Amino acid sequence: QGGVLAGKRGLIMGVANEKSIAWGIAKAAADQGAELAFTYQADSFAKRVRPLAESVGSDLLVRCDVSDDADLDRAFQEIAEHWDGLDFIVHAIAYSDKTQLKGRYLDTTRQNFRHTLSISAYSFTAVAQRAQPLMREGGSLLTLTYLGAERVAPNYNVMGVAKAALEASVRYMAADLGPRGIRVNALSAGPMRTLAGSAIADARFTFRWSAEQAPLHRNVDLEEVGQSALYLLSDLSAGVTGEVHHVDGGYHAIAMPHPDRVNT
Numbered sequence: 433q434g435g436v437l438a439g440k441r442g443l444i445m446g447v448a449n450e451k452s453i454a455w456g457i458a459k460a461a462a463d464q465g466a467e468l469a470f471t472y473q474a475d476s477f478a479k480r481v482r483p484l485a486e487s488v489g490s491d492l493l494v495r496c497d498v499s500d501d502a503d504l505d506r507a508f509q510e511i512a513e514h515w516d517g518l519d520f521i522v523h524a525i526a527y528s529d530k531t532q533l534k535g536r537y538l539d540t541t542r543q544n545f546r547h548t549l550s551i552s553a554y555s556f557t558a559v560a561q562r563a564q565p566l567m568r569e570g571g572s573l574l575t576l577t578y579l580g581a582e583r584v585a586p587n588y589n590v591m592g593v594a595k596a597a598l599e600a601s602v603r604y605m606a607a608d609l610g611p612r613g614i615r616v617n618a619l620s621a622g623p624m625r626t627l628a629g630s631a632i633a634d635a636r637f638t639f640r641w642s643a644e645q646a647p648l649h650r651n652v653d654l655e656e657v658g659q660s661a662l663y664l665l666s667d668l669s670a671g672v673t674g675e676v677h678h679v680d681g682g683y684h685a686i687a688m689p690h691p692d693r694v695n696t
């Protein structure tokens with residue numbers, strides 16, 4: 433089979449259902465010839481993830497709760513028992529207490545700050561540690577982020593702080609792993625209608641506003657995010673690392689709405 437990912441093996445982390453960004457990327461990768469494995473958060477997710485994995489010819493499914501180091505160790509051990517090497521990983525995982533994804537950032541508790549950063553930022557580093565020995569011939573690590581890391585987005589709150597840490601970790605790991613030919617990048621997606629996306633208060637407003645103000649005058653879809661991820665996962669981006677690539681219809685480029693596009 434041909435395709436830009438032909439002959440490559442990739443691990444997809446973060447599929448919850450068919451709307452998950454991880455799933456959009458998995459489909460695009462499979463279409464381009466990649467052989468895929470999947471992780472899922474907990475047993476209750478398996479029944480949704482298994483048929484999706486099977487539909488792209490994958491039967492390597494491993495449970496992995498990224499908040500637990502022992503679970504991460506076991507998951508990567510299981511993968512290493514089946515595969516002697518790994519070419520890419522998609523990390524599309526985030527979590528925060530929904531009650532703090534509204535109102536003021538200022539009110540974030542220490543416990544939720546710690547938990548949010550552990551799952552949404554540190555877990556990518558924990559994954560990279562365990563992926564490194566499997567990426568003997570180099571590889572590509574990709575995580576998902578959002579503009580709320582760079583600027584204030586309403587209600588995004590502690591998740592914005594976590595994404596800022598995640599984006600910084602992309603740069604540090606790019607430096608650490610570059611000599612081994614492992615590239616580390618982030619894809620900054622515009623708002624998408626997913627489980628995680630709907631946990632943020634006023635998600636509908638964000639969705640409408642971004643579509644109105646983005647240069648392309650619409651939001652992006654799963655397929656477009658998948659296509660852009662192909663570039664970062666494949667040798668097409670062989671010279672790219674430490675990058676945050678925006679796939680958001682150009683929204684990040686706008687400083688202020690055009691007067692024709694606001695009803696004031």
Ligand code: NAD
Binds near residue numbers: 449622
């Ligand atoms: P989603 O709900 O489909 O995916 C989130 C995934 O995180 C789920 O599969 C869930 O099982 C997993 N997860 C949470 N805690 C975990 C844990 N402890 N261990 C293992 N897995 C865990 O939503 P999504 O929007 O596809 O989110 C994927 C990524 O994309 C996230 O990092 C999110 O912040 C990012 N992102 C989302 C948007 C958006 O608007 N939806 C925009 C930009 C970036």
